[in-house]
Amino acid sequence: MARILVTGGAGYIGSVTRYALEMRGHEPVVVDNLSRGYRESVPSGLLHVLDTRDKGALVKLLKEQRVDAVIHFAAYIAVGESTKRPEVYFENNVSGSISLFEAMVEAGVKYLVFSSTAAAYGTPQRVPIAETEPLAPINPYGESKVMVEKVLQWLDRYRDFRSICLRYFNACGAEPEAGLGERHDPETHLIPLILQAVVTGKPVTIFGDDYDTPDGTCIRDYIHVSDLAHSHILAIESLLAGGESNVFNVGTGEGHSVKEVIAAVERVTGKKVPFTLGPRREGDPPRLVADPTRLKEKLGWKPERADLDRIVSDAWKFASAAPS
Numbered sequence: 082m083a084r085i086l087v088t089g090g091a092g093y094i095g096s097v098t099r100y101a102l103e104m105r106g107h108e109p110v111v112v113d114n115l116s117r118g119y120r121e122s123v124p125s126g127l128l129h130v131l132d133t134r135d136k137g138a139l140v141k142l143l144k145e146q147r148v149d150a151v152i153h154f155a156a157y158i159a160v161g162e163s164t165k166r167p168e169v170y171f172e173n174n175v176s177g178s179i180s181l182f183e184a185m186v187e188a189g190v191k192y193l194v195f196s197s198t199a200a201a202y203g204t205p206q207r208v209p210i211a212e213t214e215p216l217a218p219i220n221p222y223g224e225s226k227v228m229v230e231k232v233l234q235w236l237d238r239y240r241d242f243r244s245i246c247l248r249y250f251n252a253c254g255a256e257p258e259a260g261l262g263e264r265h266d267p268e269t270h271l272i273p274l275i276l277q278a279v280v281t282g283k284p285v286t287i288f289g290d291d292y293d294t295p296d297g298t299c300i301r302d303y304i305h306v307s308d309l310a311h312s313h314i315l316a317i318e319s320l321l322a323g324g325e326s327n328v329f330n331v332g333t334g335e336g337h338s339v340k341e342v343i344a345a346v347e348r349v350t351g352k353k354v355p356f357t358l359g360p361r362r363e364g365d366p367p368r369l370v371a372d373p374t375r376l377k378e379k380l381g382w383k384p385e386r387a388d389l390d391r392i393v394s395d396a397w398k399f400a401s402a403a404p405s
């Protein structure tokens with residue numbers, strides 16, 4: 082059992098990971114500035130409202146709470162917004178991370194799991210994508226994550242500081258029993274938008290149906306947030322046991338098109354999804370699917386909820402229970 086600081090623990094993936102840590106018998110401590118997260122996603126008593134750029138406060142917290150390791154989620158995550166306000170993304174995501182790493186060095190905490198992204202690969206040459214694929218982000222969000230990964234490589238080399246970077250594919254689904262799921266404002270992600278369309282009757286737009294894919298719509302690797310959370314637990318436990326720094330893709334290895342996701346929502350909800358066909362969204366590669374072999378082999382990870390209907394069903398249960 083370890084005491085683990087979860088930054089961004091009031092956000093979507095952070096809150097589900099906090100919950101998974103508790104289920105595993107660890108003791109999470111949460112930091113969130115609540116700029117995008119939700120207070121009610123964290124049990125009272127665990128939440129420390131502060132910004133990762135406040136290095137002094139972090140050092141104090143790490144020492145007072147006798148933290149063994151950190152899982153770092155706190156970041157802005159909207160690709161579209163990052164193209165409109167790049168400097169804000171670098172300031173928040175890169176400066177916030179460096180401040181955290183400085184605090185960890187000062188407090189003597191040397192294990193970190195970092196929330197990275199498949200956006201680090203940009204438009205990949207080879208799909209399924211292995212970790213060896215060149216890093217070539219095509220938006221400031223992806224670049225901000227690559228920059229932090231590079232800082233971590235140097236810390237591994239010149240400090241007593243081990244880290245694992247997890248490059249997420251499309252996180253989705255929910256932990257409905259724990260009341261935790263996806264709630265972004267504004268929402269830009271496909272599954273919550275389709276569910277909203279079912280509820281409101283306002284059509285969701287399919288961004289392009291002229292891609293070189295079997296049904297013409299984009300293919301993504303949709304990974305259940307609880308399987309994603311589990312990869313963080315395996316990663317932090319591996320570091321705490323003396324394992325090496327590494328980088329892993331976290332995806333199921335299977336792709337689904339936008340139209341397949343719509344069909345899954347229709348099966349699960351028993352309702353028709355109203356949709357319209359729109360133009361392609363800028364910067365959307367046709368196919369992004371992980372090769373998760375390294376994660377399976379090195380950390381023994383296996384997705385337990387990879388079935389698309391299961392993912393949609395959990396997201397639907399969460400959305401149906403949510404007040405909004």
Ligand code: UDP
Binds near residue numbers: 272
């Ligand atoms: N998408 C769509 N309509 C929407 C939102 C998303 O057709 O309103 C498509 C998008 O083009 C992509 C997939 O759904 O192919 C997943 O998009 P999302 O924004 O959820 O995640 P991303 O792949 O950008 O990380």
